[in-house]
Amino acid sequence: MATPRTTILLIGATGYIGGSVLTHLLAHSNAKSLDITALIRSEEKAKKLEQFGVKAVIGSYGEVDKLESLAEQSQVVFSCADADNLAAIDAILRGLKRRHASAGIPPILIHTSGTGTLAELANGMYATETIYSDLNVEQIKAIPPAALHRNVDLAVVKADEEGYARTYIVLPSTVYGVADNALVKAGVANSLSQQIPDIIRASIGRGQGGMVGEGKAIWPNVHIDDVAELYVTVFNAALNNSEGTGHGWGGFYFGENGEHTWYDISKAVSVAMVELDIGGTDEPTTFTKEELIKFWHDELVGNYSGSTARCRADRGRAIGWKPRYTTADMIASIKPEVELLWKKAEQEGGVKLRVPEVVAAMRAQNAD
Known part of the structure; x- marks a missing residue:
């Protein structure tokens, strides 16, 4: 019996995080069953990307009609570009809603936010005593609407609440390390x-x-390879719809290991x-x-x-992430x-x- 194919759209393949996530997906144990499409501005980088077996579509994050169409064609969308572009996320969500209407199965959105949504402007003079756990849903819900990234995160969660998508939000912290993967070496990723x-x-x-x-x-803080592994851990759990894998309000995953x-x-x-x-x-x-x-x-x-x-990355560790x-x-x-x-x-x-x-x-x- 043929292995089922999984269609994936990845936004942000030329970026630091997006390029690292794509690298890890290309090395996935089921990589041969993943049909990955990446939206990319540069025709030169698109040609390089296709050498890795990725379908490259020329376009930008601002082309909302194209984003909507690509999302509609995808079972899974990795949003690894601008965490604050509400228009782009709305376009992706429209595409996923249309897919759900035709296929009847909620597609998956794995969106990139950041622990900046927790930040308090202390001007370097003090440290907050409040420590967030991503297992504490009420604490997550209490983040102010005006916080950094919050308007986009709320739109993503709303899609899950309405039932037309299963949404997961990864919140990297201070990501560090010089990425040294194949996409960086090929001149594709940052x-x-x-x-x-x-x-x-x-x-x-x-x-x-x-x-x-x-x-x-x-x-x-979190190392670039560890946070890329967090995305893959969430992807694996979401694809298998594993018991205990939270989504929506229960789908915030901090990227933290110290x-x-x-x-x-x-x-x-x-x-x-x-x-x-x-x-x-x-x-x-x-x-x-x-x-x-x-x-x-x-x-x-x-x-x-x-x-x-x-913050503490309790939820990711609970589903098997090991930074x-x-x-x-x-x-x-x-x-x-x-x-x-x-x-x-x-x-x-x-x-x-x-x-x-x-x-x-x-x-x-x-x-x-």
């Missing part, structure tokens, strides 16, 4: 995360390791800069308001690197990233700052 590289770039730009406030705020202060990161950056003879001392100093604006284009967005958010890397591994990963970004800054003639469009989106989400 190799770097955002939070730690932002601090490294700003520190290189000022010639001294920096931190927001006193660096006392705490965040959770926590750190922002000082811990900035201290490691400072030490690495000294060891690499880049400059500064081995003790980080506080970013000034002017530096936050210079390197993040906006003081509020810069202060996000001094926010506090704490391997620890906070000590995160600290050890910083020096290679400092060296890499320093070399890039030299090649590019300076530190590459965030694009204003990204900053504007983050500011809008934090407006309340």
Whole structure:
């Protein structure tokens, strides 16, 4: 008997997380039964992606009609791109609703949010004592509607409540590690995360390791390979409709395997800069308001690197997720990233700052 095929749409294949998730899917034990389609902007990258057996469709996240059509054709959708694009998610959900109407079986949506939805702007001065568990549904429901990513997360959960899709939301924390998979090597996917590289770039730009406030705020962390494995663990459980696998309000899955202060990161950056003879001392100093604006284009967005958010990934572990890397591994990963970004800054003639469009989106989400 032929093995049943599973049609998958993956959004964000060229990204840091999306590329890593796709890499893990291509190495899945049932990879030969997975028909994977990826929406991708670049024709050049699309050709490279097809060499991996992935069907590449040229298009952007802004082409909502195309998103809706592709989602309708898919049993499973991995949304690994913009966590704050409500129009795009609405299009995907419309497609899944149409699929359910014709097939009668709820398709699966695995959406990427982030633990930034838990964040409190502490300006690096304190750590919250509140620790979220993804098994505590009432605690998850109490997250304020104006929180970062929350409007999109609520739309995803509503689809599950209405019964036309089974939805699962993965919330990565501070994701770290230089991705070194086949898609990165082929020039398809991004190799770097955002939070730690932002601090490294700003520190290189000022010639001294920096931190927001006193660096006392705490965040959770997770290695890029571990968080990709979390997506696959959720996918396996969702596809099998395994007993005990929560979805909807019971389908929030934190990506966490330890926590750190922002000082811990900035201290490691400072030490690495000294060891690499880049400059500064081995003790980080506080970013000034002017530096936050210079390197993040906006003081509020810069202060996000001094926010506090704490959680435990109890739900993922309950369905078999076994993360391997620890906070000590995160600290050890910083020096290679400092060296890499320093070399890039030299090649590019300076530190590459965030694009204003990204900053504007983050500011809008934090407006309340």
